[in-house]
Amino acid sequence: MAKLTQTITAISLFIISSLSPSKANNTEVLKTIASKYSTDTISQFYKCDANALINVEANKATLNTVKYFGTSVTITVFNQPQSQAKKQLCHALNVIQEYHFLASNYSTYPHVTNIKTINESPTDLHQIDPLLTDLLAQSIAWHDKSQGYFNIALSPVIDLWREKRFACMKAKNKQTGCQIPTQHALEQAAQFTQITDIKLDTKQHNIRLKQGMKIDLGGIAKGWMTEKVFQQLVADGVNQFMIDAGGNIRHKGLHPQQRLFATAIEDPLCKKSEYQLATCANFDGQYHEVIAGENITVVSSGNYLRYFEVGGKQYHHLIDPTTLAPKSTGVATTVILDDNQIYADVISTSLFLMPLEQAIAFANKHDYIEAVWYLNEQGDKVTSESFDKYRLTPQ
Structure with a gap:
């Protein structure tokens, strides 16, 4: 089963989106890198082999890098000529690099204003x-x-x-x-x-900005970059691939076995307990949903990975703008989008932070959204109206 699924550490809220993203031609990213930067800058910041591991085999090529967006990014393309696969993956890496440099709020770089x-x-x-x-x-x-x-x-x-x-x-x-x-x-x-x-x-x-302000693109940049990588691969003629950008899963086409890609959603309580719970001993306990779809994105938001404890109470990293504090209820949210997935991170975070009734109403109001919320440590869940169509085994 593990070979048939792409696992993500997350939650439970899924979104199918047809929102209109930016219409900019993504091939412009590569053109502007070549035209606006010097040869020395490109050599220093946009090398391929020095910044990623690439493995090219018959009918499958994979790129992995851990240098950008504070996470691991893996891209796997299928059924591409070996003579083209590395170039396609290096183009995708250039897109990752450019958005990393532009969106970073941790480091400055001499060749960009970020x-x-x-x-x-x-x-x-x-x-x-x-x-x-x-x-x-x-x-x-x-x-x-x-x-x-x-x-x-x-x-x-x-x-x-x-x-x-x-x-x-x-x-x-x-x-x-x-x-x-x-x-x-x-x-x-x-x-x-x-x-x-x-x-x-x-x-x-x-x-x-106003004096005293700061901005942070952490709630949108990784999902935005993932979709821009998707667009670049499509522009390069790749029709079957999978991107895993630190839990942002993006599929194109069918699996090489001519079936839908399947994604197993990790139970957040298992992840939080480091699999010490008795219920985490087998596959069914470790993953609370298995979903399948074509050309979809699966993205997650939750409170169980980055948190600290004060006075017996846990405080996580997702801050509710209405209270200026971490949301005190809910465990996780995962979103699924089947089109225009560039806003996946925004939607997953927003639907996690909204009061549950408001979030459900938001999802049900928009026919491009399906969602499942993992509510508490008892494992209770609630879904939007048509979420069941994405379950590998409908309930």
Whole structure:
């Protein structure tokens, strides 16, 4: 069974999306890399062999890299001529590299103005790459589409929680070294989280923030990059492939065995317990759903991987903009999209953070969305109206 499935560590909320993503021609990414950067820059930042492991066999070629987006990215293409497969995979890697450099809020790079560059001097007027303009414009638009649950300007609040989590991880004495941010500090930080204070000029490709602001594309960039890689592979003539970008699963075409790709969704409680629970001893216990579909994306959001504990209560990394704190209910959310999957991360995170009834209503209102929520440590789940059609074995 394991050979027939692509496992992801996640949750339970699935989305089938027909939202209109950016219409930019993705082959422009490669053209602009070649035209806007010097030979030395390309050699330093966009090499293929030095930054990924590539294995080409008859009817199958695989690329794996752990250098970008803080995770492992694996791309597997099927039934491509061996003479072309490596070039196709290297093109895909260039797309990963470009969006990593542009979207990073952890490091600056000499050849781009990226999110960290902007955050370090928020009130300056920054000239940015059109690729980043497009990503930022869609990120801003999704604030309203998500009913306020997706906000790239929430970074000052997120930073307070992140600092406390990292301090707790390093503390030798957890009782004294683990604390949560004060309500006063959170409210002070919240003054700098208004999405309307991001001044983005989509025609001139520049941006300016209000003093004290920071932005964070962590809730959209990996899913955006995954779809851009998908577009690049299709542009290069690849019709059967699978992308696994740190749990963002993207399929194209049928499995080489001429069946649908199947994805097993890992039970979040097994992952959280490091498989120490008795129920995690076999496949049926380890995976709470197995879904199948053609040309789909499977993406997850949840509270069980990055968290810390204070006073017997756990605090995870997904911050509810309405409370300025981690959501206290729910365990996980996984989304499935069958078209225009570029917003997968945004939707999965938003539907995790929304109150359950609101999230269910949101999913059922839109016929491109199906979802399953993993609710609690008893394993209770709820799904949207037509989720069952994606189950490998309908219930």
